[in-house]
Amino acid sequence: MTSMLRKPTMRDVSRLAGVSTMTVSRVLADPELVSEETRSRVLAAIEQLGYLPNRIAGSLSSQRTNFVTAILPTLTNVNFADTAQGLTEALRAADYQLLIGYTTYRIEEEERLIRAMLPRRPDAIVVAGTVHTKAASQLLLRADVPVVEIWETPAHPINHAVGFSNYEAGRAAARYLLSLGHRHIAAVGPSTTGEARDFRGEDRLAGFAAVLREAGIGGGLVVQHGDVPASFDHGARALGVLLDRAPDVEAVFAVSDLSAVGVLMECHRRGIRVPQDLSLVGFGDFDIGRQVVPALTTIRVDAHLIGQRTGELLVTLLDEAAAGAEPAVVDVGFSLVERGTTAPAAPRRRSRRDH
Amino acid sequence: MTSMLRKPTMRDVSRLAGVSTMTVSRVLADPELVSEETRSRVLAAIEQLGYLPNRIAGSLSSQRTNFVTAILPTLTNVNFADTAQGLTEALRAADYQLLIGYTTYRIEEEERLIRAMLPRRPDAIVVAGTVHTKAASQLLLRADVPVVEIWETPAHPINHAVGFSNYEAGRAAARYLLSLGHRHIAAVGPSTTGEARDFRGEDRLAGFAAVLREAGIGGGLVVQHGDVPASFDHGARALGVLLDRAPDVEAVFAVSDLSAVGVLMECHRRGIRVPQDLSLVGFGDFDIGRQVVPALTTIRVDAHLIGQRTGELLVTLLDEAAAGAEPAVVDVGFSLVERGTTAPAAPRRRSRRDH
DNA sequence: TCTTGTCTTGTTACCGATAACATGCATGAT
DNA sequence: ATCATGCATGTTATCGGTAACAAGACAAGA
Known part of the structure; x- marks a missing residue:
């Protein structure tokens, strides 16, 4: 906040060094265009005055x-x-x-x-x-x-x-869960009706649903719920909604790792074992996904x-x-990273539904 | 990328509206200084030309x-x-x-x-x-x-x-753990010898250690290890180092929630029960701290x-x-938020050491 | 010696706005 | 009618650089 009378300008530097402003400008922008001797004289003047170029002026001039x-x-x-x-x-x-x-x-x-x-x-x-x-x-x-x-x-x-391609990422998630043998497969993402929209997330879910439809098992089990952006909380609550609608769900794709971790923690709280009772795939490969237990299977970007x-x-x-x-x-x-939250569908899993 | 011959300037607008550039400038900066009629004429010209003011020029002029x-x-x-x-x-x-x-x-x-x-x-x-x-x-x-x-x-x-005050935040964490009855208390943070330094974190640890010294139980059990910034990984590895040095530790303060969650996950992996075997306090109140099980006690900022x-x-x-x-x-x-990772020191805890 | 080219530096003309001051005119008080 | 007042607008002078071109000095080649 020390106030000089006025900030030194290139003009001041040029006078002190006994050159034109253009030479000063060159020293700063293209030093090799200026002779060794002149250059050091200019640099000394810059130093002495504590000159700082004004890039606003420079921008205006140079466009x-x-x-x-x-x-x-x-x-x-x-x-x-x-x-x-x-x-x-x-x-x-x-x-x-x-x-x-x-x-x-x-x-x-x-x-x-x-x-x-x-x-x-x-x-x-x-x-x-x-x-x-x-x-x-x-x-x-x-x-x-x-x-x-x-x-x-x-x-x-x-x-x-x-x-x-977010769409392809969604497709990859679906193909993977199918390849594990799951058939009761769902996806969770935030709502698509609010003012805030995650169009990329919606694209992933669209790709995901498309694969399920192509496999003939319906792509309708997509829970879209809560505000954008998806958060830990979102996942936790979405799992509740999902289980109400489809208690026999075996595998879930979450539109984001944040949601996925939320789902995972909610599973812990509800005593649902991951991956034995539920396979879970996230998206984004957030740090936290590597730390949770079990570590999160996800799509890495x-x-x-x-x-x-x-x-x-x-x-x-x-x-x-x-x-x-x-x-x-x-x-x-992108790439699918297999970690601990996914496992092949096992016959014993059925017991939960038969119960 | 559609290239006009030249971007319209305030000059162009002023000509089209039949006023001076100053009047155009006023319409944009201080509309009420201009008469209703002139103003709408100027705005129409701006619209017609698709004029965008150049704030570089404006900044240079207005300083x-x-x-x-x-x-x-x-x-x-x-x-x-x-x-x-x-x-x-x-x-x-x-x-x-x-x-x-x-x-x-x-x-x-x-x-x-x-x-x-x-x-x-x-x-x-x-x-x-x-x-x-x-x-x-x-x-x-x-x-x-x-x-x-x-x-x-x-x-x-x-x-x-x-x-x-980061120092006071550290003191608060220490006082809290003492108030729970813990005596074997440690802190973990990143190294202080690298080029990258977290001076605020160091301050917190200093405050923490000071309280322990004042309580006469030594403030030396501070593990500083790994690069700044502290991460999940940091916490996980720091716990290993800490247990080597002090297997009987009962309570840990981590400079950051990220470290704390790392510690918590490592505890899960090692079968150390939190908070029964170890009380844990983080710092920062990150979202993730609310989702982990048990939820993280932390200092909220x-x-x-x-x-x-x-x-x-x-x-x-x-x-x-x-x-x-x-x-x-x-x-x-700041405020201390008590959640699930801390509990009073209990006699039974001793069993771990006696074992 | 003259030409040509290279290296170094300077001159001129902006870039596109705004601050500060000036001007013209209508209004109402006196 | 006179003049202070306020409102609407214009004029002038920068703000602090850089592009583009010009010019002088000197060296090398013809």
Whole structure:
């Protein structure tokens, strides 16, 4: 808070060093363009004055802010926090600063954020998801900067995309549970009627249900209940609802590891043995899933990698050379990690129903 | 990516509406200064052109960016994510945008971040913690904008502060375990020798140890092991180390709920009953602590509130009126939440040692 | 010697807004 | 009718850099 009369400007540095401001600018942006001797004189002046460049002015002049806007559903979900972290790391090297906004899973809020961010003139925009309001899509299309949709691999991206197929992830979960011999299979996820929506989660459940239908055992046993985002609590309560509706359920896919852990803890409380009485698959491979007992079988997605790849893509794209680059869609994939909460259907399991 | 010839500027809007740019500027910044009729003409022109103001130019001219820099240890810790979210919410109303950086618990990285952020000319700076490199402290002092240190209540803040006393939180944990009748009491936290340091956690452990020493039972049984930040894994491994050194331990305080849950899960795996064989207290009141069985006794801190209060403080401070405001230190406090992982010391416990 | 190219530095003209001050006009009090 | 007052709008001068082009000095090649 120590107040000088005025912050030193490049002008002040240039006078002290006896050069033009352009030379000072070069020392900071492209040191090798300036002779050894001049450079050290300028650096000494910078040091002496405690000069800090003003990047606002620089951005206005150069028409480049080195800002990248990232719009995510929330920060309080490790997956998205990981993505943000990966993105930051990849961009940091190229001196980009992230402008993070979060929507709490509302596309109206996403639109509001885009409107608020565009006047800051970001050099690129990253948004989670492919479902946007009409106005938001228009804004993104006309923004005249690269746009990357992440956490999905859309058939028709606005521009670029980095993610994986949530639908296929859901299908993989269903196929796996079928392969274990289960037939009474259910899924739990949050409600799809509120203002907040987890479209990626809905996609996973859709893929899951599709496989069950294809297997001829009906895909209808999907409990959608409680607010987005799914939480530990959500899982715990969803299990209650599920057991009311289908006491003989043998296997459950939860839309998120958080829900899954909630389900697991509720099973502990109710004396339902996992995996003997119930097989359980989560999604996301959260840390906690590895620590619970038994450890959670889940679908692993490398959230950090999504951020990192996105950052790398942008660094390439924003490098002047790559002016007319083709839209890219990067699929980082997913994998099913078998751990302790799933087991083959066993005849003895029937005893619970016969009881 | 649709490229117009050139983005419309305020100049274009003013021409179309037949007014000066100043009038357009007023319509956007202070609508009531402009007559009803002119205003609607200007708004129509803005609409027609799809004009988006350029805040870079605006910032340069007004010498106000409406950026607030927030430097946190990490985003992948729910507590700090909550703080960031609270901060964002409180600032959003006043149209501030957060520039988030994270240090991975390294003060050298903090210094680097401060250097990188200052040229963006934030209107205020928020940093987690009170331990900074000497250069970083200098930079903050001379930044000529409000600085808020959060997550602690320092005796000598650089400027403002919003947080609580970690030392007292540690003392509270120790007093509580003593009050239950425990005497073989230990604490676990991450190492203090690496480059990454959790100074707030260290403070808590210091307070904890101090109480034990005052009670005459030695404060030395503090296991500091593993990298910062403490994780589930950390807790699991720390318990192993602890049991090697003190098989008769009755009660454990973990610097973080993440460690605590790790300890708890490791107890499950080893067949140690909690709370019958071991009382366990965590810190942070993470969601997961409420879901594990038994639910975790912990010290609750309202991380979201820290962010919110910080945001509110800044909005007040940055409101021109409050030019020469006094440095403020806001203590949001903490509270001990008794749940299932703690129980009074019972004579039968001794059997484990006698065995 | 003249040409050409490289290296280094400077000059000029913005980038797109806003602060501060100025102006013109209608209103109502005197 | 006169003038202070307030409202609506315009004018001028930056804010602090950088792009693009220009120019001078010197070395190497013809």
